[in-house]
Amino acid sequence: MLRVGVIGVGAMGTQHFLRIMNKINGATVTAVSDINEVRAKEVIAPFEGVRYIADPYALINDPEVDAIVIVSIDSTHEEYCLEAIKLGKYIFCEKPLSASAEGARKVVDAEMAGGKRLIQMGFNRRFDPAYEELKNIVVSGKLGEPLVAHCAHRNANYAPQYDDVIAVTGTAIHEIDTMSWLVGDYFVKAQSIFPKTSRHSKNPNLHDPQIVILTTASGMVINCEIWTNCQYGYDIRCEVLCEDGTATLPRPARVDVCTANTHYTGMTSDGLGYFAEAYDREFQAWADACNEGTFCSAAASAWDGYCAAVTTDAVLKSQKSGGIEEVPLTDRPEFYK
Numbered sequence: 473m474l475r476v477g478v479i480g481v482g483a484m485g486t487q488h489f490l491r492i493m494n495k496i497n498g499a500t501v502t503a504v505s506d507i508n509e510v511r512a513k514e515v516i517a518p519f520e521g522v523r524y525i526a527d528p529y530a531l532i533n534d535p536e537v538d539a540i541v542i543v544s545i546d547s548t549h550e551e552y553c554l555e556a557i558k559l560g561k562y563i564f565c566e567k568p569l570s571a572s573a574e575g576a577r578k579v580v581d582a583e584m585a586g587g588k589r590l591i592q593m594g595f596n597r598r599f600d601p602a603y604e605e606l607k608n609i610v611v612s613g614k615l616g617e618p619l620v621a622h623c624a625h626r627n628a629n630y631a632p633q634y635d636d637v638i639a640v641t642g643t644a645i646h647e648i649d650t651m652s653w654l655v656g657d658y659f660v661k662a663q664s665i666f667p668k669t670s671r672h673s674k675n676p677n678l679h680d681p682q683i684v685i686l687t688t689a690s691g692m693v694i695n696c697e698i699w700t701n702c703q704y705g706y707d708i709r710c711e712v713l714c715e716d717g718t719a720t721l722p723r724p725a726r727v728d729v730c731t732a733n734t735h736y737t738g739m740t741s742d743g744l745g746y747f748a749e750a751y752d753r754e755f756q757a758w759a760d761a762c763n764e765g766t767f768c769s770a771a772a773s774a775w776d777g778y779c780a781a782v783t784t785d786a787v788l789k790s791q792k793s794g795g796i797e798e799v800p801l802t803d804r805p806e807f808y809k
């Protein structure tokens with residue numbers, strides 16, 4: 473049984489904690505850390521045998537913790553990864569790997585120096601059945617080469633502190649990792665475009681919606697719309713244009729309703745619920761790999777986390793310059809192939 477320590481039990485961390493306790497075979501949580509002691513103790517209260525450890529470093533070093541789940545705020549991921557790598561413990565790290573490309577590179581270098589793949593990134597869409605199906609069609613070559621993709625990532629509402637930086641490092645980063653995985657290519661150019669801003673943007677430092685345009689090494693162009701206060705629900709879209717046809721991400725199956733001369737299909741505002749199956753599958757894959765002493769090849773690695781960080785840095789640079797920025801990525805090292 474894999475003994476897991478969870479760092480951060482906010483919105484996402486609580487769901488991951490409950491997922492491991494209730495759904496994942498071969499893993500259990502033995503310790504939880506969070507700077508919010510009251511919240512952490514409330515979360516673990518219904519479960520016997522889960523300890524609260526105030527200091528995350530003490531949790532990482534705890535002899536009853538074999539593997540670490542990092543779901544604390546973004547700025548903490550890098551330091552906790554580096555500590556766990558020193559001890560050779562397996563890590564599930566929520567995105568981003570680090571708040572900067574430089575920091576992500578430190579983590580990649582430390583993992584390579586240790587000689588063992590320890591990190592699985594929380595890029596959950598790689599485990600979403602709809603995205604898997606879309607990828608299978610695109611990479612099968614039946615539609616010819618992919619040329620262009622249109623993606624949309626829409627959330628109903630976001631907290632007032634949500635700004636242009638988080639729109640990229642917290643939200644666009646999902647499109648960045650997903651599209652790189654889906655078409656099997658990395659990005660060489662990035663541009664950010666700010667259209668007219670919605671009156672629903674709650675922060676003067678948030679342009680909403682915004683567009684991120686990415687060019688891959690093979691020349692494919694991917695445009696991603698990031699709209700964090702669209703009001704109407706959680707909506708994820710992706711259409712890939714190939715030489716001989718297009719492939720589109722299916723919408724979640726919902727009841728089709730006809731009433732009062734109206735025909736509609738419902739939708740959700742709950743992004744974490746929308747991808748629940750993907751989160752379950754990524755955690756089961758992680759636990760299985762840890763128990764087998766290996767890594768899950770279907771999941772995003774630390775290198776993928778680094779690529780995403782280099783790309784988000786370029787998008788942030790473009791937000792300031794208004795121009796097209798280079799994404800300084802190199803080929804994947806042998807260690808991560």
Ligand SMILES: NC(=O)c1ccc[n+]([C@@H]2O[C@H](COP(=O)([O-])OP(=O)(O)OC[C@H]3O[C@@H](n4cnc5c(N)ncnc54)[C@H](O)[C@@H]3O)[C@@H](O)[C@H]2O)c1
Nearest residue numbers: 480481482483484485506507508543544545546566567594
């Ligand atoms: N993969 C996804 O789809 C997805 C979705 C949501 C969030 N996330 C990621 O999960 C992480 C948590 O997001 P969230 O929405 O739960 O945020 P949150 O603010 O609800 O929770 C963060 C938690 O971290 C704790 N914390 C803050 N500083 C800490 C520190 N130094 N050490 C330990 N704990 C600390 C806070 O007290 C809080 O409980 C973020 O990195 C976010 O990017 C990923």
